[in-house]
Amino acid sequence: KSSLWAHFLTTGQHYKENKSHLAAVCKYCMTNHMQNLKEEDAMAVLNGNLKSVRTDSELTEHALTSIPNMPICGQLTTMLGHLRRCPTIDPVIRVQALLDRETEKNVYQANKTTQESQTLPAASSSTPDANSGPTPAELQKALDERICRLFVSCDYSWNSAANFEWMAFIQDFCLPGLRMPDRRDLGGHILEGEATKAVQDVGVKTRGNLATGQCDGWKSHAKVPVVTSMMTVENKAYLVRTHDMRGQPKTGDRLYELTRDDISYMQNTFGVQVIAYCTDDGPDGKKMRRLLHEALIEIIVLVCWAHQVNLMVGDYLKANPDLKDTVNKALEVMKWFNNHSLAHDWLMHQENPEKTYEQLIGKPPGTHALTLFLPVVTRWLAYYLSLSRLLAVSPAMRSLCLRRHVDLARCAGAKAEDIRKANTILALVNDSEFWTKVYRICVHLEPLAIAANVAQASHTRLDHVLLMLGNLFRIYSDPSVE
Numbered sequence: 001k002s003s004l005w006a007h008f009l010t011t012g013q014h015y016k017e018n019k020s021h022l023a024a025v026c027k028y029c030m031t032n033h034m035q036n037l038k039e040e041d042a043m044a045v046l047n048g049n050l051k052s053v054r055t056d057s058e059l060t061e062h063a064l065t066s067i068p069n070m071p072i073c074g075q076l077t078t079m080l081g082h083l084r085r086c087p088t089i090d091p092v093i094r095v096q097a098l099l100d101r102e103t104e105k106n107v108y109q110a111n112k113t114t115q116e117s118q119t120l121p122a123a124s125s126s127t128p129d130a131n132s133g134p135t136p137a138e139l140q141k142a143l144d145e146r147i148c149r150l151f152v153s154c155d156y157s158w159n160s161a162a163n164f165e166w167m168a169f170i171q172d173f174c175l176p177g178l179r180m181p182d183r184r185d186l187g188g189h190i191l192e193g194e195a196t197k198a199v200q201d202v203g204v205k206t207r208g209n210l211a212t213g214q215c216d217g218w219k220s221h222a223k224v225p226v227v228t229s230m231m232t233v234e235n236k237a238y239l240v241r242t243h244d245m246r247g248q249p250k251t252g253d254r255l256y257e258l259t260r261d262d263i264s265y266m267q268n269t270f271g272v273q274v275i276a277y278c279t280d281d282g283p284d285g286k287k288m289r290r291l292l293h294e295a296l297i298e299i300i301v302l303v304c305w306a307h308q309v310n311l312m313v314g315d316y317l318k319a320n321p322d323l324k325d326t327v328n329k330a331l332e333v334m335k336w337f338n339n340h341s342l343a344h345d346w347l348m349h350q351e352n353p354e355k356t357y358e359q360l361i362g363k364p365p366g367t368h369a370l371t372l373f374l375p376v377v378t379r380w381l382a383y384y385l386s387l388s389r390l391l392a393v394s395p396a397m398r399s400l401c402l403r404r405h406v407d408l409a410r411c412a413g414a415k416a417e418d419i420r421k422a423n424t425i426l427a428l429v430n431d432s433e434f435w436t437k438v439y440r441i442c443v444h445l446e447p448l449a450i451a452a453n454v455a456q457a458s459h460t461r462l463d464h465v466l467l468m469l470g471n472l473f474r475i476y477s478d479p480s481v482e
Helices: 003-007 027-046 056-066 076-085 091-119 122-126 136-154 158-162 164-173 183-206 252-270 283-295 305-319 321-339 341-348 382-403 405-411 416-429 432-455 462-477
Strands: 023-026 210-219 225-233 236-244 273-279 300-303
Touching (some): 003 091, 023 027, 027 056, 076 091, 158 183, 210 252, 252 283, 283 300, 305 321, 321 341, 321 432, 341 382, 382 432, 405 416
Antiparallel strands (some): 210 225, 225 236
16 A cells, blocks of 8 residues: 555545545545634634534534535545645645655665566567656756756855755755755756757747737846846736847847847747737837838837836926926935834834834734835836835824834934934824825835836736826826825
8 A cells, every 4th residue: 555545534435436446535624624614613612603523523524515625535645646736735744745755766666677577588678668667867957957947936145055054954864865956057058958948848839829029128147238028918018038248239220130039039039929018118129110100011010018117107206396396295204214214113113012014004914014115116116115115104103203212313413414314204204294295106116116006017008098098198187086
């Protein structure tokens, strides 16, 4: 009997119409479900809906027929698959169960090979067994590929491959004989192989479909200027290529050459038909779109409206100097509290025993306190989210400034300039007109924030953009927006 049955129960009945395998119930799902039933019974007793909590035998009988997605087929592959994704099993037990099963398979294969070598003629001993498990080389290759994908997905540095704890984890929980790949291998041939497979997988998913292309430029973590192209197929975005722009001119002509090359690459490699292309409205993007429209009149060429909505925020602040001044003051308030650890600590942990910080901002007790963050210009919605957070924290902040005004002024430092700055910030916090203006700005920016999310969605269509612009016009034409 397989070691997997140590983690499952059975009533002795076959699974549905399957006459070869028994019905199996996960022990850990069973325990979790019985605990939930006990809690429900206890609550029902307190409410007067039940006389007493059911006995364990009664709960077990009921649980066997009421656990979600249970029972399952007692086939080994089905049971193993459940253990891999069971949400109630302890992770250590899960790993041990998988290792026990792998050892069990290896022992079975070794015994099978021994028996065959004793019964088959010597000439046939060199013939590979079609049903044998993976070889050590195949297991090592699979481990290398999965670790490479893990590092890329989690944005780990390749240097982490040499971390002692990581290497100890691989040694403890992987099969004997497997080793941690070197960082140069991970960032070299293993990564190249995974990239090739990713391109092939995307081609299988997208071939024969229509695609919308797009490109944008920025600087990488290493401050290298790049231009990256993407395509959207069936409401899903795929990265296409990234071009290193070091030593190359940032012009519309050069961007047009890259775009034409990328379109050909999409069509030849992924088998898609590009029907539209968009980019931001920078000088290079503007000329590229004009040249692309002249060369490929069958393609819809348009500006990225997510960029355009974000630019509206800048235009809004430029057109309202008084509100721009309020935004700058709000940023100064957030900077001051973030830069003074004592004031920040008082804000995060109110010393009022009757009302905690979480209660002041309407959060349930025991949850994490909100923190202030500054907007990053290149991040869409940044100003709206930052000012909204300041508003959410404002009740606790104003309460703190009223109760500990002197302490806050002193914690800034002994210099006259520091004290003057602290008093300026505290005066702002106590100014009701300041908070009214911040609230007004958030009301004005919220429709643009929603519009930016609509415009940047992977399933956005041109009619969505048209309706979005019409809705923005309707909102800002209504006097009640003030």
